[in-house]
Amino acid sequence: MPSIPLKTGPYTILPLRVPAIAAYPHETSHYLYVRQHAPRMEDADTPRSLFVANLPIDATEGSLRKLFGEQLGGAKVESVEFDGLRSKKGGSIPLLDNVASGTVVVLKPGRKRKRNAEDVPQELELPGIWDQEVLKSGSSAVVIFVDRASAESALKHCKKAAKTQKGVQWISEAGLGERRYLTHHTLRYPPKPTLQSRVNNYMAAYHALETARSRAQAKQRNLPDEEGFVTVTRGGRVGPARLEETQAVAEKLKERQKNAVKDDFYRFQTREKRKEREAELRKGFEKDRRRVEEMRRRRGAVRPE
C-alpha cells in the first residue's frame, strides 16, 4: 500500500481493506473521507452526526452500523441518511402534482396533515422493485449517532485507524450478484391485489384532494377579499365556447383580410419584395460560399478519390 496522506482539509482519510473475491482475487483498498457534519443549516441532529464521503457502492445502513459498531470503537449508529441513492425513496411523496397547474391549493394545513396521517403513506406508494439499493460511485452519507459522545468517539477512532495506515476491514452486507437481479425481476411484477389496492388508495386520496381543492376554488371565486377584489381562479367559465360563434369570428377575420390592401398593390411593394428576394438569394449564396470554404478548410482541397 503506498503511503497515503492522513488528512485532507477537515477530512480524515480512513482507508478500508476490501477482501479479495474469486472474480478479482486481489485485496484492494477503499478510502472514506470522514468529518464532523457541518451543514449550512444546522439542526438538532448535527452535533451527533458525522459526514462520510466516498462510500463504496455496496454500503448500507447495516454495513456502516457494523463498521462503526464493531471496528471503530463501538459507537452506536442511530440512522444513516444517504445522499445519492439512485431511486428517490423515502421522504414524503408529493401527493399531487399540481404545482404545475398554477393554482395555489388552499387547504388548511391541519387538515392536510390529518389526511396524511389517516392514509399510511406506504400504502399510497408503488411497491419498490429493488430489495437492495446500490449507491452511485463516490456517494456520501450523514451518519447520525445516538448521542454526541458516540459521534466524537467514532471520529477519534477513525483518526486513530487512519494513523496506523493498516486500514479497517470492509465487510459488505449487501446480497449482490445474479440473485439480486432475479429478485428485482420478481419484484417488478408485484401481485395484482397489492398493485390494485395501492392504485385505489392513491386515486381515492387524489380525488378527495381534488374535490377539496375545487370546492376551495369555487368558494374563492365568490369571495371578495378585504379590498373588495375577487381572485381569478381556474374553472370559472360558464361553458365551452360555441362552435358557431368561433366560426363566425373566423369568417369575419377572413373578410377583413380579403378587403385589406394586397401585397402587390403599390409599386413600392413589388419593388421591395424583389429587393428582398434578391437580398435573400444573395444571403443564401454567401452562406453557401462560406459553407464551401468551411468544407475546404476541414477536408482540404476537393479531390476525386
Add this chain to the structure above:
Amino acid sequence: MAPPALKRRKLNHSSNGDDKRLAQSPLVDTPGTSDADNVPSNASNADMGSVATSSQADEDEDMDEDDAYNPDEEEGFAEEEDGLEDEEQSESSPEKVEKAKPSNGHQHIQGNNGFQGGGYTGEVYKSNLFKLQVDELLQRVRPKHGKKEAYAEDALRTLKAIIERIPDREPQAITNAERSLIKSSKIAIPFSHPRPPKDAQYKLQYSKPASVNAVGSYPLKIATRTGEELCIDLAVIMPSAIFQEKDYLNHRYLHKRAYYLACIAAGLKDDKSHRFKLSFDYLNGNHLLPVVLVRGNGDGIKGDSSASQFQIRIMPAISDGVFRADKLLPVKNCVRLKPGDDSASVSEASPTPYYNASVRNDCLVTSYLKLLHGASGHCEAFRDACILGRIWLRQRGLSSDVSGGGFGNVEWAAMVALLLQGSGKEGMPIVSTGYSSYQLFKATLQYLASKDLSKHPQSFGVKAVILPTTDGTPVFFDGPRGVNILYKMTPWSYGLLRQEARSSIAMLNENIFDQFVPTFILRADPPLYRYDLLARIPVSSLGLPSSGEDTDEELDRICRKVYSCLSHGLTDRVSIISIKRPEDHAWDLGSRRSSQVRDGYLLIGFLVDPANANRAVDHGPPAASKKEAALYRQFWGDKAELRRFKDGSILESVVWSNKDSPLSVFEQIVQHVMTRHLGLSVAENITFIGDSFDHMLPGGSHGVQPGVGPFQPTMSAFRTLETDMRALENLPLSLRHVQAADPQLRYASIDVPLLSSGRPMSQPADVVIQFEGSARWPDDLIAIQRTKIAFLLKLGELLEEAVDGLSARVGLESESSKILNQSFLDVVYPTGAAFRIRIHHDREQTLIERRLKDKSLDGAAREEAAVTLAAYKRDFLRSSTHTQTIQNLSTRFPMFSPSIRLVKKWFASHLLATHLSPELIELLVARAFLQPYPWQAPSSPTTGFLRTLLFLSRWDWRNEPLIVDLSGEMKSEEFSAITTRFEAWRKIDPVLNRVVLFVASSEDPEGTTWTDNAHPPLVVATRMTALAKAASQSVKQQDVDLEPESLFVSPLTDYDFVLRLSPQFTKDGQRRKDKGGPRAQYKNLQLQAASVEERELVGYQPVTLFLAELRDVYGHAITFFYDENAGDVVAGLWNPGTARRAWKVKLDYSTMPVSKKTKTASEEEDSVDVEINKEGVLSEIARLGGDLVRKIEVNRR
C-alpha cells in the same frame, strides 16, 4: 439566382481572353508541323503553342490575391482569368464592378433558359453549393502548367526530334523485315492477329513521317490532373506514299503500321540521347492497334522525381483520304475469308465493324482534334464539360480502354462535340452552345440515359446511312467522319454506362441533398460496392487455345457467349450483367506479347432485381408452339419440363428449389447455364462473391435468401394481439391505436424471434396502445401514471379471460422518477409470442410542457420534466412512427431488413451496439437505401451493409448532420431548418458532451431523439468511425478477396479491462445449455413444466440489468462495452477525465488520495491529489456482479 448570372457573364469575358491568347500564341518550335492536313494552324499548333505560353500560364498562386482584391466576387472568377495578362485584368475590373450589380440577374437566367431546345431545361447550375464545389473541383483538376508539364513537353520535343531523324528503310518482304529488326535492334514487330502470311505479296517500308503532333486531350487542355501520370498522345502521321489504295483490306494496313511502329521503336531505342523507358502497348486495349509507350525515367529534374512521371503514347496514324471512307463503313466487310480474295464478294461476307472502325480511327486523328478544337472555340463551356465528364467517367471506372468498357474521355468529348452540332429533331443541335458546363454535362448524361443506341442507332451529320443493328453494339455514327464512336463498346459495358448515366441523372434531379460528392468525388467502381452479386471465373478454366495469338478473339467470343447465355437464362432476375476481363499490360519491345490474361479472372457483376431474383418457376413457351418449345428445351436441357399450371395452360417451364442445394436459386441458374453452354469445367470453377455476408446473420444459412419472411410469424402474432384486444368488450374506454414499437416488429432485430410454446420470446416486443379520449382522466402527471396501472390491470384481466392460456402481468419501471411512464403489461401467448404493452396518453405532453415552463419549480424538477418530455416523445410518438416507416421500407426494399440486421450485428460484434439506439442504426441503413447515390438502392444484404459502412467511414458527424428523407417528400425549408437546429446544437454543446451524432429524418426533424444524452458518447462515435474506416479500407484493398468475417472482429486488448461473464448467463451459454440439457428427454413434459417458469422469466436478462446498473453507478467515469447479442464479455475504458487531480470531497467516482510529490511549506495541509481508485472500483464491480462475473482481466493499469 443572381450570383450565377454574374458568373455567366464573367465566363464570357474570360473565355474571350482565353481565345485571344490562343490566337496570339507565338508559333515557335513547330518545325515539322506542315499543314498537310488542312488543319487550321492554331489547332495543329495547339500542342506546341502551349509550350510557348507556358511561362505566362503558370500562375495559380495569384488567385488568392485576386480574391482579396475584390472580395465581393465569388472565387470561381479568379481562376477563370487565370493566365490573362495583367493589363487585361486591370482593364476588366471596373467593368466587373459594374456588372456585379444584381439588377437583372434573375431575368438574365430566364432568358438564358428560354431558348434552350432539346429535352433538357434545367437550371444553369444545380445549386449554389453544387456550383461552388464544381468550380473548386475544376480549378483543382484543370490542366495547369507546372514542372511536370514542362518536363513532359520537353520530352515531347526530344521524341519528335528523334523520330524525325530516323532514317528511311527500303521496302522489304515481311520475313526479312522481321528478321532484320530483331537482329539490329532486338525489336519484335507487334503484328496483330492473324499474322501476315509468309507468302504475302506486299512489302513493308519506313519513310520519314508526314508530321508529328501531340493530339488528344492534352493539347486541347481538357486533360485533368488527378494524381495519375500525365498522359500525352503523340500522333505520327505516316506518309501516304507507303500505302496502296486497297491496303485497308485483310489487315494489310495494320501490318504495315505495325512495322512502321516497330521502326520508330527501333529508332528510339537506338538513340542514346535520352533515357526514356520504352514498351509496346495497345491503343486503348484495341488489339489491332499497337502503340509505343514512352515513360519518364523517374529520376526527374533536380531530384524531383514526381515531375518526370509522364507517359507518352506514340501512335502511328494516316491522314484522312488515304482510304476511301465509304469502304470502311460499319456495314462493310474488310476481312475476306479467303486470304488474297480482294474481289467483290462483299455482299455475302459478314460486316467487320470493329476492324473497319479501328482502321478508320487511324485516319481521323487530326480530324478529331479539329472537331474538338472547333467545339471548344465556339462553346465556351465545352472544355469544362469535358473535364467534368472525365472525372465522372473515372469515378465510375469507365474508360476508352476495351477492358474499361470502351467509353472514355475521347468518346465523351467527341459525343459532346457532336451533340453541340448534331441533329436532334430536324437537325437541331441537342445541346446549345449557350449551356453552362454543368448543363452540357448533364445533358450529355441525359442523352446517354434516355437513348438506347444499340436498338436505335443514331447518325450525326448525314442522312440515310445504313447502320447495323446486329450484335448489341451501340452505334453513335459520326457522319462527316464516317465512324461509329462507340465501336469498342460491348452490350454489357453499354448497359453499365447507361445504368450509371441513369442513376446520375436521378441523383442530379434530386434537389434537397447536395449531390456533389457522389457525382464527382466518390469512386463508384469497387465491385463489392457496385454489384449485388459477383461471380468469378478463372480464365484458365475457359479452355482457351493453349498457344497461338487468337486468345484475345477467343476470349472475346466467350465473353459474348457468357453474356448472352446469362441474360437469356436470368431474364428479369437481373437488371445489369457486366463482365470484366483481365486487363492487358504493356510489354517489352523485344518480346512477343505474353498473355498474362490467362492467369486472370473474368469477373461477372450482377445488379439483381430482388423481387424476382429467387423466383422458383420460370415459364416458357406453351407446348403447342413447337419451334419455340424446342428452342427452350435446347437452352435449358433436361431442366426444362412440361407443366400444367393452375390456369389450365401447359407450358415449358423450369423449376428451381433451394432445398437440396447449398446455392441460392440465382446461383443455381448461373451454374446450370454455364454447365450447359460453356462446359462443366467453367461451372465448377465459378466462385460467387457477395452473398457470403448473408450467413453472418443468425438463421441465415447459405442459399436461404433472407428478407422479411422469417419475421412473418411474429408479425402475425402481433396482429392476433391487436384483434384480441379490439375484441374485448368490457374495456372502460375503447382502443384508438395499437401500434408496434419494437425492432422485432419491424424486421430489424438481429435474431429472428422464434416462436415455440416451450420457449417464449426472450425479450417481449414493445407495443403502444392509445385509448379514445376521455374527460375522466385525471389532470395530473402522477395520477395519470396510476390510472395507467389501473387500466393495464383491467386489460390484463380481460385478456386472460378472453384468450386461453395467455398470461398477463403488470410490471413497474422507471423507479427513479414519478412522472416517467411507470408501468407496462407483459402479455405472453401460449404460442410463445410475448408483448410489452404501454399506454400512451396524449394529455401527458401538455402537462409536462407546462411543468417545463413553470418558473416556480427548481432546476432539478425542470430538468426532470425535460427528460420526461424527451422520453415521452421518443417512446410514444417517434418509436411507433419509426416502426411503421421501417416496416414500409422493408416491404419496398426486400434487402433492407437483412442489411439492417447485418449492420446491427457489426455494431454488436464490436461491442458498440448498446451505445446506439436500434432506431439510429436503422436510419443509417435507411440512408444507404434512400440516398444510394452514386449507386442505386442495394439489392443484396452485402451491398446494403458495405455501403452503410462506407457512409459511416466518410461521415464527418462533428460538422454534418445526417438527414434521412424517409418520406421522399422533404422540402428544402425543412432541410435548412434541420441544418439550423444542428448548428444551434453545436453552438450550445461544442465539446459534444450531450449530442454527438445528430440524426434527423423527415419523421423526426429534431435530430436528437435517438442520440441525446451522449448516446452514443464521443468515444464510441470516434471508435465507430475508426472501425468503419478500417472496414472500408479493407474492402478497397482486398476487393473481391475480402473475408466477410474479418470485418466483424476487433481485439479485446483495445480496452482497459475486460469482465469475463459466467457462461450460464450469456445468450450463447444458454443456447448451448438448451441444446444439450437433460430435460430434452421428455418433450411434452418439458413443455408444460417449462412454460410457467419460462414465462416468468420473459424479459429477464441479468447481464443487461448488471450493465445498466454499472452505467448508472459509474456514470461518466467508465465507458462500458457489451454485445447484447452474443457477447460473453463486458469491456471497459476509464474516462481520461478521472486522472489525477486536486482533492475534492464530492467527485462522482470512487477516489484514492495521493500525496503531492512537491510539497511547499505553505500548503502542506491541503496538498492532496486524488485519482480514480481503479483497483477499488474493479473490486466493487466484482462484488456487484457476484456470480455473473467469472474473471476480471486488466489490460492496462
